[in-house]
Each structure stands twice: as structure tokens, then as C-alpha cells.
Amino acid sequence: MTHKKAMLIDISLCVGCNACQAGCKGENGLPPDEEKYLSLTAYTALTKYNDLYVRRMCQHCDVPTCVSVCPVGALTKSAAGPVSYDGEKCIGCRYCLQACPFHVPKYEWSSTKPSIRKCKFCPTRIAKGLPTACAEACPTGATIFGDRDELLAEAARRIQAEPGKYITRIYGEQDVGGTSMLYLSPVPFEQLGFDPRLGKTPMPMLTMSALSKVPNVLSVGGVLLAGIWWITNRRTEVQAHESALKQGKAHAQEDEA
Template sequence: MVSQKGLLFDATLCIGCGACYEACKERNRLPTTATHFLEDRLSDQTYTVVKKRGGRFVRQLCMHCEVPTCASVCPVGALEKTAPGPVIYHEERCIGCRYCMLACPFGIPKYEWRKILPRVRKCDLCADRLAAGRPTACAEVCPTGATKFGDRQELIEEARARLRAHPQKYVPRIYGLEEVGGTSVLLLSDVPFERLGYRTDLLREPLPLLTWQVLQKIPNFVIVGSVLLGGIWWITNRRQEVQRREREERDRRRSFEESSRDLPEPPGSSSTSDLMDSP
């Protein structure tokens, strides 16, 4: 069985150096989006941020929920919780309805509004690195161990051990152990989580109910519109694909004609045009 991975972020250890932010930018080849990393916000070009809140530095990134609402509302299965932990995105399936953005209780997925063929963007828990047996880029560079990568179960044990060892220091809770049914990203803090900007009003169970509430709030014309947009996108894509194939076929024929023209024609053989016209 694949062991599920995760991250443990401990706000008492974070010094706000921004190395995790920079490593994420580098790993995902994302451009600079702020003059100072502490000023940046999550966007289609920024998958994690470090904020100063409640007198502490705190990270924000996709929580990689155990039962992700973003995936359960997606009508085409473009988001998927994988066995090793990452919630990944299949851009080729996405029809751009953006239900995932509406449904995420942490406000994580962002949309490439400026692009002709926009995608949803978010942290993927460095899924390719995990598959290669490596830690996430952000955890690898963290100089203090504030962001720690490991097996989710072992991280939970470690978080419990820290709470036991320093009961006066920590808020007696592992954030992400139960919220919305549990998350692969876990948090520890010595100040209340709401002061760090984390919601403490979330249900302990997964949010299938929310899924239906969200879908009920979406008027039919939006659903019809999304399907239409999806159809238009498919037709446009298909047309481009057909044009590309036609162009390739034309080029292939032209180069065949040119190379055939240079060859001496054996006596009694078929002409080039005969060959081109044959099935």
C-alpha cells in the first residue's frame, strides 16, 4: 500500500525567510509577482505565500484535503486525490466551469484569467518529486524545519509528541487532523489558528453536503453556459487540431514532391503525381 505523504508546518519554528516561497516559484517556473514575498498573494502565478499574522509567520497553500471538495464538485473529474496525498489537476479534462474555486473551503484554486486557454492553478504537493521519492521543494529548503515533509501518519505522531512535550507552548490542536475530514497539510501553532488566518468554523467531516449546497446555488443558466463554453472550447480545439494535421500533411507532401523531383526517374516507372494520387 502507498503511504500517504504530507507536510507539517509549525508556526513556532518559522522565521519568515521566504525560502519555501522562492523554492516553489523555482520548481514551478513561476514569474516574480511581488517586490517582497511577504506582500504577495496566492494567484495563478503564486502557489504558496508566507504571511505575517498574529505576530507569527504562517504559510498558505493547498491543504490537499483527504476528501477534497474541489474534486467532488468538478463535473469532469479534473481534480483528483491521489493515493500518495497530492490533489492533482488534469488540465486536459477541465472545461473551465470553476466550481472548484467556489467550493474550496480554503480559497486556494486560482484561474488564469489572462490566458486564451486558461487553467486552474494551485500547489500540487510537488507530485512529480514525491513520485521520485523526493520531498517537496518547499520542505527541502526550509532552514528551521518549520515546513517538514514526511508520511502523514508519522507527521501526526510527531505533532502529538511536540504537543505533549510543550503543553504550555502550543495551542492543543493539530490543524488539519480533522478539519473537513482531514488534510495532508497539518499545522501547529502557539497562537489561535484564526489569528493566523485559518478558519476554525469548518466541519470535522468531509464536505459532501457543501458540494450539493454549492451545486444548488449555481443557477441552471450557469451550468448550461459552462456546458456551452466547454462545447465551444472543444470545437475550437478540434478545429485547431484538424488545421495542424492538414498543415503537417501539406508539408509532408511538399517535401516528398521536392525530394522526388531531385531523383533521376527510372525508365518506365510511375510519375510523382501518380504516386501522390494513389490511396
């Protein structure tokens, strides 16, 4: 069985050196200039909040919103963790951009054959048993790579060891159904640009509550409509028959007379 991989990002250890971005750019063959925001050429970026740095990148959710909304299944979630993208399938509807709760996918707007771009979670490195490029590049251990279970245990251990240093929450453990990126923070996550409105329910559940009714609408609706048709049709037939009978009687009376 494949172990689910993850990364633990300890915000208190990050010094903002941007080595993760440089490592990522090297691995993905992207232009090496430093970037402050996620873009087509930056799959990870650091956002500064006072003296804290927060890494932004694809969270590789356990129940990914993007995977659920893609009409053609161009986005897929693998057992090892990565959410990967197949540009050959993509029709360019951009529902993933609209739906991603973390605003991650970026679109090649200037291309006439556009694709989306985002962090790939180094699937080829993972397959070879190597850590992700950003984790390897991190000099302080703020980003470490490993099995998700082990990293969760490690995070819990750190919180327990230094209760004053961290708030007692591992972001990503359960948020939007759990993610592959786990964060530890010395301050509440709401102060670091994490959206407080995202709950623990995976976003795709919101859609499934509506989509799961489709078979019911089809079957119950079909029977109902056919039934109404039959009843109203019968009424018309009976009316026609009765008026024909009346006419028949009238004719018969005329004949008798």
C-alpha cells in the same frame, strides 16, 4: 501500499524568510519575485499575523471539495496525497474556485484558454522519494515532509513535550475530513485566519446528502407519476364510457317508443 504523504508546518518555528516560496517557484519554473498572496505565480505564500507567519497553499484535503465538485473529474486525489489537475479535461466552470474552503485555486482570467493553478504537492519529487521543494528549502524545519501518520505522531509529541508552547490542536488532522497540510500553532487558529466555520465533516458530504436522493426521486417519482397518470386516465375513460352507456340507453328507449 503507498504511504499517505503530508507536511507538518510548525508556525512557531517559522521566521518568515520566504525560502519555501522561492523553492516552490524554482521547482515550478515561476518568476522568482517575492509575493505576499497566493496567485498564478505563487503556489505558496506567507501571511503575517503580528510576529507569526502562516503558510498558505493547497491543503491537499483527504476528501477534497474541489475533486467532488468538478463536473468532468479534472481534479483527482491520488493515494500518495496530491490533488492534481488536468487542464485538458477542465471546462472552466470555476466551481472549484467557488467551493474550495481555503480559497486556493487561482484562475488564468486573462487567457482565452484558461486553466486553474495551485500547489501540486510536487508529485514528481514524491514519486522519486524526495521531499517537496518547499520542505527542502525550509532552513528552520518549520515545514517538514513525511508520512502523514509519522508527522501526526511527531506533532502530538511536540505538543506533549512543550504544552505551554502550543495549543493542543493539530489543524488538518480532522478538519474538513483531514488534510495533508498539518499545522501546529502557539495561538488559537482562529487568530491566524483559519476559518472557524469549517467543521470536521468533509464538505462533499453536504452535497452528497442531496445527490444521494437522486435515485430515489427518479424511481419513486417515476412510479408515483405513472400511477397518477393511470388513475386520472382511468377516471376519464370511465366517465366517457358511462356517458356513452347513458346515450345508448336513451337511444334504446327512443327505439322502443
